[in-house]
Amino acid sequence: MGRYAFPAPALIYLLVFMVYPILYTFYLSFRGANAVNFLSGTAPFVGLDNYRAVLSSPTFVRTLVITLTFTICSLAFQHVIGFALALFFNREFPFVRLFRALLLLGWMLPAVVNASLWRWMFSGSFGVVNSLLETVGLGGLQHDWLTDPNTALGAVIVADVWVGIPFHMLLLHAGLQSLPGSVYEAARIDGASAWRQFTSITVPLMRPIMFTALLLGFVQTFKSFDIIYVMTGGGPAGATTVLPVSVYNLSFDYFQFGQGAAAANILLVIPLLLSIVYLWNRRREDAA
Amino acid sequence: MRKRWGLTAVGAVITAAYLFPVYWMVATSLKDRTDIFSSPPKWVPWPPRFDAYHSAVLDNPVMLRALGNSAIIAVGTVIMTLLLAAPAGYGMARLKLRWTGLMMLPFLVSQLVPTINLAVPLYLIFSRTGLVNTQLSLIIANTIITLPFAVILLRPFFLRVPAELEEAAATDGCGRLGAFWRIVLPIVRPGLLTVAVFAFVMTWGEFAMGLTLTTDERVQPVTVILNQFIGQYGTEWAPLMAASTIVALPIVILFVGLQRLVVGGLAAGAVKE
Incomplete structure (x- = not known):
């Protein structure tokens, strides 16, 4: 029995500080909790009212569309660029290790620092993105990127792509390293072009690790809060209000704790379902 | 070639x-x-x-104190994470426990949980125990994020420890705890160091917990103060970028100093997925 003393403290820790809060949020989502009755614990039971209020609010659909746009665009660019870089830096040449390490920096820096520097990059007056556009003759596109509701989401996506590229590059590079070199040699002898080798050997063999990177990337990106909150606060005019920002607003700006909890549960359940489907498929593939 | x-x-x-x-x-x-x-x-x-560094950081007591707060919170989180994760990772890797799969579940599921989902219930727990606006509350909160990551990263390191070494220690009368402390932990030192670096990096950059669990400037981490700074300074870009650079600096130093270890540890973890 003494053996169970090893994992016990960590398990109890997570039960108290993670599992209990999740269950409490579930409980709270059925209560009419607000600033008045929250701390006293006398919030009345309201059934599904909070979910109804959140789901039927006109902003919810918009929030969900913005969240998915942000997640899918950001993830797609991160993955494709990360894959391209992983392929390029998988070759052997002088200083390649140094470059690979330097390319991880954006991912390691604090999100608030990244948000702060991208605010400056995208600034309307004297921001360097505008200067670069001018330099390459696209001065007509100059813009106050973060204060225009039409471009704010795109600008935030660019910043998040920059942050997320290294994660995909790292994972996919580790995958590339584990591919058997002999298969490529055989393909070369058979006269397969580089593109043919990529589509017929690399992609099929890399599929499991690509799925892993995409799933983990989706989960991470879907719950992104820091970079958006600091860059735009969800604005202008709600143009970048993703689900996590709206959960924050409901609970910490409007003190609608019940509705905040309902929104939080919606935020949790989408990646959870996706992960279950993924694991289910993988188990079936492994069994086959 | x-x-x-x-x-x-x-x-x-x-x-x-x-x-x-x-x-x-x-x-x-x-x-x-x-x-x-x-x-x-x-x-x-x-x-x-260097004027901006003076006005934004060196002559700014709020920023200096926040840097100190973040250092305390990050070091505290590293210690707490190692204390909890090392025995847990060992237990679930080596002790042939029943229900290991079930016990791993909370660690895996935690990757899905948005920080913002934990904020309200944690605030309630901390306000009932008098921990709101303390650095300890942020150490506890940050460990929720680092602990699962640490256990998952450490498990493969423990799995690679040769079983004969443990058996030899056990027959020498070391006992299980003695074998863990004197034989196993020194072998997995690279794993512990990787976990320590990552727990530090994650906690130093953590923002949502700091934003929601502390309201008192005297205990707030530097990420929250930097965000506040962005609001206050608006388009004073030199001091803003000076402050941002200083907040980034510890990460860059760690990154340069321990680059090989961190990249190696991450790659090992990535392949294990």
């Missing part, structure tokens, strides 16, 4: 392009107002001016 310097040149251009935003942050922090608002932009901040 023939050296392929052509590829090196392309690699250098790609790397430089990727790191340009970081360069621009540092360059801006070393300029004065007229150079920042010049068109076309001044690409090299020469001669460098």
Whole structure:
């Protein structure tokens, strides 16, 4: 029995500080909790009212569309660029290790620092993105990127792509390293072009690790809060209000704790379902 | 093999392009107002001016205290994470416990949980125990994020420890705890160091917990103060970039100093997925 003393403290820790809060949020989502009755614990039971209020609010659909746009665009660019870089830096040449390490920096820096520097990059007056556009003759596109509701989401996506590229590059590079070199040699002898080798050997063999990177990337990106909150606060005019920002607003700006909890549960359940489907498929593939 | 310097040149251009935003942050922090608002932009901040570092950081007690707070919170979180994760990782890797799969579940599920979902219930727990607006509350909160990551990262390190070593220790009368402490932990030291570095990096950059669980400037971490700074300073880009550079600095130092270890540890973890 003494053996169970090893994992016990960590398990109890997570039960108290993670599992209990999740269950409490579930409980709270059925209560009419607000600033008045929250701390006293006398919030009345309201059934599904909070979910109804959140789901039927006109902003919810918009929030969900913005969240998915942000997640899918950001993830797609991160993955494709990360894959391209992983392929390029998988070759052997002088200083390649140094470059690979330097390319991880954006991912390691604090999100608030990244948000702060991208605010400056995208600034309307004297921001360097505008200067670069001018330099390459696209001065007509100059813009106050973060204060225009039409471009704010795109600008935030660019910043998040920059942050997320290294994660995909790292994972996919580790995958590339584990591919058997002999298969490529055989393909070369058979006269397969580089593109043919990529589509017929690399992609099929890399599929499991690509799925892993995409799933983990989706989960991470879907719950992104820091970079958006600091860059735009969800604005202008709600143009970048993703689900996590709206959960924050409901609970910490409007003190609608019940509705905040309902929104939080919606935020949790989408990646959870996706992960279950993924694991289910993988188990079936492994069994086959 | 023939050296392929052509590829090196392309690699250098790609790397430089990727790191340009970081360069621009540092360059801006070393300029004065007229150079920042010049068109076309001044690409090299020469001669460098350090005024912004004085006004934003060195002569700013709020920022200095916040840096101290973040250091305390990050070091505290590293210690707490190691104390909890090392025995847990060992137990679930080596002790042939029943229900190991079930016990791993909370650690895996935690990756899905948005920080913001935990904020309200944690605030309630901390306010009932008198921990709101303490650094301890943020150490506890950050460990929720680092602990699962640490256990998952450490497990493969423990799995690789040769069983004969443990058996030898056990027959020498070390006992299980003695074997763990004196034989196993020294072997997995690289894993512990990787976990420590990552727990530090994650906690130093953590924002949502700090934002929601502390309201008192005297205990707030530097990320929250930097965000507040952004609101206050608006378009005073030199002090803003100076403060951002200082907040980034510990991560860059760790990254440069421990680069091989961190990249190696991460790659090992990535392949294990």
